[in-house]
Amino acid sequence: MIPNRLALVLAVPLAAGLALPFAGLRANRIAAAEPVWLWQALGAPAAIGIALLAVLTVMWGRVLAAPALAAWLALMGVVAHRLTAGGPDFARVSPGAGFWLGAVALALLLADALAQRRPGPVARLTWLAAAWAALALLLQGWGHVSILQEYAARYMTFWAEAQRHLALALGSFAGAVLVGVPLGVLIQRRAGWRGPVMGTLTAIQTVPSIALFGLLILPLGWLATHVPMARAVGIGGIGMAPAFVALFLYALLPIVTNTVAGLRGIPASVAEAARGMGLSPRQRLARVDIPLALPVILTGARIVLVQNIGLATIGALIGAGGFGTFVFQGLGQTAPDLILLGALPTVALAFSAQVVFDALIDLLPGARA
């Protein structure tokens, strides 16, 4: 079988992945990494076998991409296990440039295979669940890889920060939907309010996130010192509250914009028919307008959820916690593994949120054909 052009192009990074150091071995957490090639870790015959499998993967990428990627990830675990066997306890094996390049090439091959098949919403959800299950299984074998060692050293904190991250992203998302949709309905009906509301929300978007987080410290700090109730429910100048409010404010614009756009897109004939059926304005809104505008509103909600999951990372700078804690600690200690421990789960969460939400929108009755 002749591989397509894309597979041939991706063969280049895949070959480079095999030729570059697969892993880095460090005597301790902050020592300089000593490069380890695949053939050094596993012996020449095994390395040649892997290279042959890579050629097969390029030729039958549509079918082999998924198992090849899984095998590549498993290989990292095996290499790390071999390199640390019998060595000192604090020796670290981190994935090297070769591993990352190969993983990216295989992931792109898989993404192409999936894009070609154009899976429906249910199939996409199934793929996502399968990917999570496979990842959970593969990470079991990564016990000797540096990223997982960082995790093992702080797994209690990791899950606590994961919870805070989700609470921050999902909580502000829910708040923005609860406020944004009614606000959108309101300004769709009162044209005079549209300009000021949209103007304010757009202006908020231009303030960079770290500054908005910081600026909210002041009013919330004031609230905490002057309103006893506020302090009792945990509102303070630093921590979760300013991060929560900032994410909420950023989230309003896409939701309000899409609510207005969704309502405006309802054909006049439908609105007329609803009126003719004798529905009151309130009934019309609940039974006709909102259901028809739902796909567009949900698209806005998806943008916001994905954005919130990413932006919640910044909250760590003002003490709100979340995965950003590891990212900024890692940047501070120049510990790449710690950065990855914060960044990779954030990316995985944002990615999953996008897949799930997209599938839900497609599953809506009468949504995009």
Added chain:
Amino acid sequence: MKRWPAAVLLVLVLAFLIRPGLFAPLLAPLAPGGGPVIYDRANLLSLTLAHLGLVAGAMVPASLVAVALGVFVQRPAGAAFLPLSRSLTGFGQTFPPVAVLALTVPVLGFGTWPTLLALFLYGLLPVFENTVAALQGLPPSVVEAARGMGLTPRQRLWQVELPLARPLILDGIRTASVISLSTATIGSVVAARGLGEVIIAGLTSQNLAFVAQGGLLVAALAILLAQAFALVGDGASRNRATPRA
């Protein structure tokens, strides 16, 4: 659209950059007692220029590469890459900017380069997406007419397709530039020079006057940048409306 609010904003920004002292009374209530009100560790004007330089340094190559890629995937030679590149632009945007920045640090170290790379990668997506959408959205009749006139594919691209796609492409560049202006502030976490430095200094020394001047300056620059693109865009549409002699 009214132009004077943007003009007033521009004057205010310039006044602040040249004579920040004039604005000290406004910001003083935010500064801790006795602390500095105006950022004094570097000149604000030079930080602003460095910030804009960072954005331009990433966005100019990103726009060129993204438009070229957008054209390429529409040609027969690049058709094999279209499905993958579309799903990549969709999912690439789920990548949080902080994560992109943080992930480039292990590769490139601290400083300007990881920020430039992150802004470059992040800037590709909206421009590419809009280029593809614009070229695919061209009315088939126009493309057909150009072919009927005997234009070569290259002439069709430069004289018909790209001029028609220009407004949407510009829109993508505007979106990407405004995002990268804001993302560049995070670059200061990895020691890139820019206005983020002022904000981070304010956060670490609990001086909200710094946070406010850095944040509002970036916000004002974002609004001005969007306005500047609107001006260019207006020019483009006027050109289209006037038939050429």
